[in-house]
Amino acid sequence: MADGRGTAERADEGRVGPDGASYPRYLPIAEHGLIGDLRTAALVGTDGRINWFCAPRFDSPSVFGALLDADNGGCWQLGPVGDVAKHQQYYFPDTNILITRMLTDRGIVEVQDFMPVLAEGDRQHRQRLVRRVVSVRGSARMRTVIAPRMNYGRDEHRAEQQPHGVRFTGAELTLSLQASATLRVEGRDAVGEFDLAEGQSVLFVLESAETAGGDPSVDLVDAQAAEELFRSTVDFWRQWLSQCTYTGRWRERVHRSALTLKLLTHEPTGAIVAAPTLGLPEQLGGERNWDYRYVWIRDAAFSLHALLRLGFTHEAQAFIGWLTDCLRGAQDGDRGPLRVLYSIDGHADLPEHVLDHWEGYRGSAPVRVGNGAAGQLQLDIYGELFDSVYLFDKYGAGISHEAWTDLCAILDWLLEHWDTPDAGIWETRAGQQRHTYSRLMCWVAVERMIRIARRRGLPGDLGRWMSVRDAMYHQIMDRGWSEQEQTFVQRLSDEAGQPPESILDASLLVMPMVKFLSPDDPRFRSTVRAIGANLVTDSLVFRYDPKQSPDGLDGTEGTFSICSFWWVEALARTGRIEEARLALEKMFTYANHLGLYAEQIGTTGEHLGNFPQALTHLALISAATSLDGFMG
Structure with missing residues (x-):
């Protein structure tokens, strides 16, 4: 900063506006x-x-x-x-x-x-x-x-x-x-x-x-x-909003989240951006400041899922159209036919650079434009994408022959590369690892393609698909489970029979949501207990412990709101209905005065990260609608 003062000192200062009134700087x-x-x-x-x-x-x-x-x-x-x-x-x-x-x-x-x-x-x-x-x-x-x-x-x-x-x-x-x-x-x-x-x-x-x-x-x-x-x-x-089919207990909260997701939709293309902002910090004064004004395949696929659950099929159709255009331009290679994120127009070249003339929110520099994660390999996006296509085919307008052909070509690539180390769902910058969640979502990708082919009678090499799907399943169960800690963990062990590192990851709460395991499975119940004991604080959930799992960045971060809503759903699915309802009601208290959420919640309840974030609002929709179903 130009005058050399510290972040906290400048952040606490006020300023006098042209009208003579005193304003906080931020x-x-x-x-x-x-x-x-x-x-x-x-x-x-x-x-x-x-x-x-x-x-x-x-x-x-x-x-x-x-x-x-x-x-x-x-x-x-x-x-x-x-x-x-x-x-x-x-x-x-x-x-x-x-x-x-x-x-x-x-x-x-x-x-x-x-x-x-x-x-x-x-x-x-x-x-x-x-x-x-x-x-x-x-x-x-x-x-x-x-x-x-x-x-x-x-x-x-x-x-x-x-x-x-x-x-x-x-x-x-x-x-x-x-x-x-x-x-x-x-x-x-x-x-x-x-x-x-x-x-x-x-x-x-x-x-x-x-x-x-x-x-x-x-x-x-x-x-x-x-x-x-x-x-x-x-x-x-x-x-x-009148198209919304949700009539449950948390109608006002769900409607506001739906309206927010719609605001994050670029109508001319059908793209859904992750957030409308850039550079808002995950830690005040820290370097975790990213540009979220793009289309993450993962975020958009989750958004499509949430909107379909509420009856908004037009948005789903528009996104599938945008996606089809992206698939037409897809290129194979080490990073696969899909990129992690795209521009609104479907371009994947989003070089990251720093606005070094800006001090950042409350002194939280650097302020980044563009996003280097576009060049990462994140294999989980294939599962999220294929799951959304499966839901669209089942509840929306159905996929075309051309779309099926494109999906088969993408699946062929995934069948050859699913066992590759990647950056994982959390886009760490500490090198590629064999992430359990990535394997889980690769399993989802293959399993959903098998379902579509069988239901629609579409052509596909089902024998090969089922063989690879089963190999993925066994790898997760054999190498992603810690017998000592009695929990699924963030990274697979190098070999079967070898104990994996005991690093918890909240993304594994989705195992029953994607139909990989029954919520009654003893391994999943034990994983829920371990996450609850180590990553949960008053309904707020950390995605992982950076001290256990260095992510290549300095500093810490807040609790991750999508994980907090996943926690609600995991509790509900394992029969802990009253705990799930209490956790959901607590999460509602962390929303701002309008019902909006940033990406993360800090230790004192402050909002951190880009705002408002699509992932958080779609997870709210999923948690509320699911819990309603369990409560009857």
């Missing part, structure tokens, strides 16, 4: 809500600041990036002048429209943030970020500062006054800001002050200039048009 990760238009997304803080926004896509360079550099990232402030006694935030019911309320000594102000979603088939997508501020009670003096910092703060831009707003012109992106209040240009920013009497509102619309079209004075969104945008956005989300 809001907690959990103090944000998500809005989006199925192409990109923005994070809005409980204080009304937009601290993260990439345009025009999830993986585009940021326009507002104060989440990762409070001074140089850029943000959009909107709120009352002076101190605010209380901030409140909620979603307009059954939608992804975010409402932020600010209580002052003069009244109550409400900021409505949303991104309109156009109907499918519209050729011209007008990408708009809409902010409508309303005085609910009393009056308020308001101030807004729109300070974009394009291309992760690396590109200069100019701000120009327009008849009804300001235009920001950068090297690669031009944004048009229209407002029903007067704005003025100050340097490269736009600033506005205005008074609101009770019942009055002011509207701001930030739009890509390439899609705005026409004269801004003609295109200005007035109060009536704003209300129409609001209502059409409400209608879109409610109509979409």
